[in-house]
Amino acid sequence: MSFKAGDQVEVVGSDGVFKYAFYIAEVRSVLAEGFEVQYHTKMTADGKEMVETVAAKQIRPIPNVIVADVKDRDFVEVWLADGWWRGVVVAVTESSAVVFFAYRTVGEQNFVFPKTQLRMHQIYFKFFIHTFL
Numbered sequence: 001m002s003f004k005a006g007d008q009v010e011v012v013g014s015d016g017v018f019k020y021a022f023y024i025a026e027v028r029s030v031l032a033e034g035f036e037v038q039y040h041t042k043m044t045a046d047g048k049e050m051v052e053t054v055a056a057k058q059i060r061p062i063p064n065v066i067v068a069d070v071k072d073r074d075f076v077e078v079w080l081a082d083g084w085w086r087g088v089v090v091a092v093t094e095s096s097a098v099v100f101f102a103y104r105t106v107g108e109q110n111f112v113f114p115k116t117q118l119r120m121h122q123i124y125f126k127f128f129i130h131t132f133l
Contacts, residue, residue, distance in 0.1 A: 003027045003035060009059045010084065011037055011052075021083035022122075024062065035059060041082035065119045070097050075121035078113050086121060 010022040025037040034055040042050040077084040087099035102108045
């Protein structure tokens with residue numbers, strides 16, 4: 001997939017706890033080693049939108065999200081801490097879902113989210129499993 005300056009994208013973090021989340025950004029320029037992006041939700045210490053060079057494999061288009069009801073064992077992404085974080089639904093009520101997160105850096109945790117903060121997982125299952133485990 002190719003991107004050009006001005007495209008709105010999602011970028012998966014590459015280090016620390018952030019490597020598990022997708023953040024909304026804009027492509028500023030196309031470089032030989034990847035893309036220069038400006039994040040809309042990741043900020044520098046002085047409150048400005050962070051700019052970073054990322055590899056092409058870290059970028060995906062912003063998906064057209066179809067609102068769908070989630071059920072147990074669905075792989076989802078949850079809007080949390082200014083990004084989309086991957087998890088698995090372990091319980092569902094009429095308006096919310098309990099999502100299980102298993103990240104090496106923070107351990108295993110369950111959290112309850114309103115369904116309006118969820119979307120179906122957007123990338124391949126194989127990548128999901130290799131990233132999570």
